[in-house]
Amino acid sequence: MAASFFNRARSHPAAPAISFGAHTITFGALGERVRRIAGSMRARAGLQRGDRVVLWMENRAEFLELLLATWTAGLCAVPVNAKLHPRELAHIAGDCGARAVFTSDALIEGIAAELRQIDPAPFVCVAGSAAYEALADGPPMACAEVAPTDLAWIFYTSGTTGKPKGAMLSHRNLLFMTFAYHADIERVEPGDTKLHAAPLSHGSGLYGLPHLFAGGHQVVLGGFEPQEVLEAFGRHPNVTMFAAPTMITRLVQAVGPGFDPGGLRTLYYGGGPMYVSDLVKALDRFGPRLYQLYGQGETPMTITGLSKRDHVGDGGPAHLQRLGSCGTPRTGVEVRVVDDAGRDLPYGEPGEVITRSDCVMAGYWNNPAATASALRDGWLWTGDIGAMDARGCLTLRDRSKDxxxxxxxxxxxxxxxxxxxxxxxxxxxxxxxxxxxxxxxxxxxxxxxxxxxxxxxxxxxxxxxxxxxxxxxxxxxxxxxxxxxxxxxxxxxxxxxxxxxxxxxxx
CATH class of the missing domain: 3.30.300.30 (ANL, C-terminal domain)
Incomplete structure (x- = not known):
């Protein structure tokens, strides 16, 4: 993963890489900082190849440079939502055996005591502190050699039904996800904008990778404020942004008819149900710029997709039915709807959605029982109930447990x-x-x-x-x-x- 970034840092060193607030760093300067932080992770923090590094902080530029430094050093990133309770973070850090935790000033006080209970205690550093900048002054290291199957990211599920499980994602998984983005959603050129208003630890950060590797400009916001997002649409060119359905609803409420979306190119959404009536309103405000994705942490962002073109229609029954779906299988992805025995069901009949691709996780960290339940004969059983039509369009009904x-x-x-x-x-x-x-x-x-x-x-x-x-x-x-x-x-x-x-x- 890191090698893909350094290719772009060499070819476009003067291009803007990350902007946060009033500060912008170029690809060349970011590449240098990433190499030095990676070298310090290995030399000063004592981390070894494959060690897990927790990234627990609000949206900020350091998240992205730490993610890249982690991979440069041959380590595995464990990004965690900043809104989790300190005890939830401590559970994740302990479960994955984290050897380092990078956090922020606002969060360190709540977690320091919890982290001391972990044996051995991880290296802890606050992003933006003097100690952190000292890491960026260390000697640079060359990009570590890793195998495609080495772990790159452990994605902890949101835990709506119990303790979160860590989906193990390899470098191959994330590269496949990146290639599918370029194949299905859009081609990214140097200077295009990736706007981050949703947490970098989740869907926004994952799809920041195709933009980083292609020379896109990451514009990081501290959080989601509709007016700030709308102003960014007008200020930056070729803007792509991830939004949960609830975020799109708030954006729609913040604008009136005839709104000019400015530089907005793509608004991709997922992570929860998007109701058809809300989607129709969003299309009225933003035009044919929406892309719906269906994925899970276990196969990040990449099961099916409803393209921008498929969002367009006459408002008739067929069009509205299509908007109620989550589209067709992504490039290189197999999707089936099956009964409890794994037999394919006829078109229109609901069953469990299963998928197979190079995006599917290796399993759950240290949880063989959950892995055996989710992965069967190479297929991921998603736990989602859906039905497929004759065009290959998947419509989700609900989670099987719901x-x-x-x-x-x-x-x-x-x-x-x-x-x-x-x-x-x-x-x-x-x-x-x-x-x-x-x-x-x-x-x-x-x-x-x-x-x-x-x-x-x-x-x-x-x-x-x-x-x-x-x-x-x-x-x-x-x-x-x-x-x-x-x-x-x-x-x-x-x-x-x-x-x-x-x-x-x-x-």
Whole structure:
């Protein structure tokens, strides 16, 4: 991975590589810093080939140079979302046997005591500190030789159902992901802009790699503020940005009809359900610049994709059905929909989505049971329920664990959620199953209303009955001020189920 970066640093040394705030560093200068930090990691911090290096910090330029330095030194990066609790970070550092942790001023105080409990204690350094700059003054090292199968990145799952698991991603996995980006999404030229408003530890950082290797300019924002993002669209050329669906919704709310998207070229989204009505509004505001990706940490960013061209249509039933899908298999990727025995299902019949490609992880770190469950005969069993049509277009229904079975019939929460979104008073929602003595399970909807609006169960029942079968409508509603979410913005359905269980316990 590092060799690909250094190729670009040699060919375009004066091109801007990373901008953060008012500071910009060129590819040539970044390459020099990366070599020196890598040399210090090995010589001063005592790290050895293959050691794991945790990167736990907010969005900042040092994240990217540390990522590159880690690979230059022949080490494995473990990027972690800065919003995690210190105890969650300590669990990850201990689980992967981290030999170094790079963090920030804002986070070090909360984690220092936790890290001292790890044996042996890892080397700890604060990005931007004098000690960190001393690493950048050390002697440079040549790029370490690594094998394609060596670990490059351990991606810890978001842990919505328990302790996070570390998906082991090799250099080959990440290179395949990069090649698929260029094949399916866009060709990157030197000077193109990659805007980072989402965490670098996740989808934004992963797809920063194709841009870094092609000479793209990384513009790093400290976080997601819609107005700051919109201003960046107007300030930079050929802008590409990752956004979770909730981020796109906020951007749409921040602009009016006739908005000029400026230099925006590509807005790629994923990581959660994108409801069709929200997507139609986004297309109205931003035009044919959206690309939907479907992937997992276990096969980063790369299972299926809905291209910019496939987003365009006449608003008719076929077009809206296509927008409700997550597209077709990516270049070099096999995707199937199967039953519990692994047999292919007919078009339109829902089953578990499985995939095979050079992007699929080697397994979960130190977790052979989970690895054996997820990887079978070379195929990754995603745990997602979907259906494939005759064109090869995949439509996700839900996670297999989220499907509700009521009276022997399968109910997919997303179907109900799509219907609820049609009510103008509904802002956010999530549907989960609750045990029922006669039917097995029943659907319960948690709903957040828009400020200044009102709606009751009868109102929401009416919109459901207009759009889905009667047996699918929720059997109860819970109106709440906010929905529980993890640090990537995903709704924690496990917490909602616990709320229902507590209601039952106190009944």
């Amino acid at each position: 499907m509700i079975i009521s009276g022997g019939s399968n109910i997919y929460p997303r179907e109900i959620e799509e219907a609820l979104l049609l009510h103008p008073a509904v802002l956010e929602f999530s549907v989960v199953g609750r045990p029922h003595p006669d039917w097995g399970e029943e659907a319960i909807a948690f709903v957040v209303l828009r400020p200044g609006t009102t709606a009751g169960p009868a109102d929401l029942d009416a919109v459901c009955l207009e759009n889905i079968a009667r047996f699918k409508r929720p059997k109860g509603y819970r109106f709440v001020a906010a929905l529980p979410k993890n640090n990537y913005g995903k709704i924690l359905k496990t917490d909602l189920r616990q709320t229902l269980q507590q209601e039952n316990d106190h009944a």
